[in-house]
Amino acid sequence: MSNAPSSEILDCISGDFMLEVKGYCSYTALLSSFEDWFAEPGNAIADCPNSAEEQLARLLNVNVNATGDLSDEVHSICSGAFQNYDKVPFKTSTGADERFVEDYYKGNGDWNEQVATLFPEYDGAGTRNKETMLLKRDAKVVDDFHNEEGRHSIVELPDLPNFETCEMNAGKCLC
Numbered sequence: 155m156s157n158a159p160s161s162e163i164l165d166c167i168s169g170d171f172m173l174e175v176k177g178y179c180s181y182t183a184l185l186s187s188f189e190d191w192f193a194e195p196g197n198a199i200a201d202c203p204n205s206a207e208e209q210l211a212r213l214l215n216v217n218v219n220a221t222g223d224l225s226d227e228v229h230s231i232c233s234g235a236f237q238n239y240d241k242v243p244f245k246t247s248t249g250a251d252e253r254f255v256e257d258y259y260k261g262n263g264d265w266n267e268q269v270a271t272l273f274p275e276y277d278g279a280g281t282r283n284k285e286t287m288l289l290k291r292d293a294k295v296v297d298d299f300h301n302e303e304g305r306h307s308i309v310e311l312p313d314l315p316n317f318e319t320c321e322m323n324a325g326k327c328l329c
Contacts, residue, residue, distance in 0.1 A: 166202035166209055179232035181225040185210060240307045247309055249295040255312050265293055 171191060175183045189206040192198055198209070207224070214231075216223045245255050257263035268287045285291075 165212060166198040166204050167213070168197060168199055171197065175232075179235060181228040184228050184232070236308070241310050242303060242307045244309055244312045247296055247299040247304060248293075249299075252312065256314050256316075259312070259314055259316055265289060268292065 173184065173187045173191060175187050177183060185207060188210050192206040192209060198204075202209070204212070211217065211224045214224065214227045216227050245252060248255060248258070254263060258265055264287075268289045270288045271286050
């Protein structure tokens with residue numbers, strides 16, 4: 155079966171264009187973005203007989219009638235975009251060393267076991283209710299990272315032994 159587009163599908167695009175996919179890049183998301191663009195006046199020639207999906211297939215040089223070809227091509231485009239996206243090591247999000255990160259993912263790190271504690275006056279200087287092990291304060295770096303670099307980068311999971319048998323490639327794997 156040929157990947158060439160059907161000769162019955164006309165080229166209806168007027169000029170250049172760029173698509174932006176917000177959120178997860180997928181066939182559905184890309185097609186939705188293209189449909190929105192395609193429907194805007196002036197982006198396609200008047201009375202274009204093609205659907206947005208047919209036109210997208212033509213642009214990608216894929217046979218729209220071939221089951222899965224268009225979806226596979228979009229998946230390939232999304233994968234390529236993902237590979238070229240900025241990535242930061244997970245330890246950047248914690249501000250800690252690899253040992254800390256490994257202990258955290260094993261479930262026995264400081265942040266896993268923290269219980270905020272108030273100590274009574276202890277230094278004779280009138281200091282009362284001194285807090286210790288306050289996760290909101292101790293892990294503030296995570297919130298700061300999320301609001302800055304983490305919003306625009308892909309966080310790479312650390313290369314830890316506890317992920318070696320995880321088929322889901324997830325941050326928490328109950329394998």
